[in-house]
Amino acid sequence: MKTNASTFIAVSIAFALGQAAPVFAQQATSKDNGGLPTDTLAIVNGVAIPLARLGDAMRAARQPDTPDLRRLFKQELIAREVLRQGAEKQNYGMKPAVQEAVNASKAAAETELYLRDNIHPEPITDALVNARYHEIVGLMGDEEYKLRILSVGDDATASKVLERLRSGTAFDALVREYSIASSKEDGGEMPWVSFKTPATEGKTQGVPLAVAQAVTQLSAGGVTAAPIAVDNVRVIVKLEAKRATRVPTFDQMKGAIRQQLQVLALKNASAGFISAQMQRATIQQ
Template sequence: MKSHSIRLLSGAVMALALVTAAHSQDALPPNAAASVNGYIISNDAVEQGIQAALSQGQKDSPELRKAVLGKMIEISLLSQQADRDGLANSDRANTQLALIRQNYLADLELSTYMSKNPVSDADIQAEYNREIASLGPQGMIVEYKVSDIVVATESDAQAALARIKKGESFDKVAKSISLAPNKVQGGAVGWVQAGETLPQISSVLTTLSKGQVSPAPIQMPQGWYLIKLEDKKSSKPPTYEQAKAVIRNGLMQKKQFEFLSQLRQGANIVVR
């Protein structure tokens, strides 16, 4: 029989599985999936365990459901034994249980906030329209295949540019002097859209022809840059239906970020 790797969400699902009450060992209440030495594992807890497994890419099946319940029974047995061994009130247990509670409440608060402030279809349509309008009159997505060299000073950048102008390849110069991690790939960045880069870069990138290097070093907060346009391509944007899920996810992340920013602004946070 094919085995399933059950990776229950740490903390939240396990805590739900273990919040059980002592009950008659010979009878199960209506919402019980199992009893372990008189402690009940509820159907709701099992269902949350199954949903956690499904969210990690596993397929719903009787085998999966049996495995989830089996894992919860094992957890209940181990937790009961830990209680008997006096581990439940140890400093380590109290710290971990406090973290589990905190993580669960944080997830619950965020999900509650999102249920009260959902991303509507109208929000998604408006964002899609905005993104399409930003493509300009031709309505095409333009992508640029870019390589870069990053150095600490303007003089270093000018020296690198001089080497390239004398015929040395961009990737060879990048491998020898660039401070960026992509130096090992000859400075290759990959395909980007102009809007995904900072204005200092995009304003130069959009003026380059294929194979051309920026005519002067570009000053950035991280140092001085030289960029090379390796290639350029245009493509039609996705339809609304094709883009809907991605836009929804982006808007949800934006809402969550804004909510957390509000909480930060109203909090007294002291960091050592």
């Protein structure tokens, strides 16, 4: 079994901390931390660990902020600094693998900063948000649909899923087991959607036309009898519920619309900038 470097380090440190718990406890009681600067978590062999790193680690963990968890992360950060210093003393920083990682990290950071400084998306005005709201409302039909989507990569898997559905396995359970879509963790659940019928291309609120056409033929609780081909994916759809369309007010939608337009503007600006850079470059393939 292959283990990546970050996983190996994390597992090794977790094990070491468990073994070294008495040592940390002794250090904690024998050394007074009151002399540390307020912005310093700890000092290891004269090297300060910024307190901000603890906050970063806590936020990345997305766990409740508790004293025990803070102690655990503090110990891990100290252990990592001890190991880093050991590696430095033995000149690991000059090893090819380390230099390659440093170069890759540098390239990623400078590219991200370069894009941030040079990509200027179109400002999203209130008029644009209002126009998009009326466009969305104009595409709504008399009914709206609550869907669950299960996407797989081939017909054989789709047939297996349909067979298990017929045998009584819950749709959302099969989504979590088989689906390759981003909605997998939510059991394939999608937001309510409404479109005019009969469904026509480009007027289905982002739902693929073949899926929209199939949905209108289902009763609430029904599942498509056969997989629907959407590009290179096979889609199985369950209609959870349907109801008369409830048109949201502008105030209810304006925040989400503005965010969507901002994402689209950023994508368009990025594509234009990158395309221009590519055209000016001399590229041999």
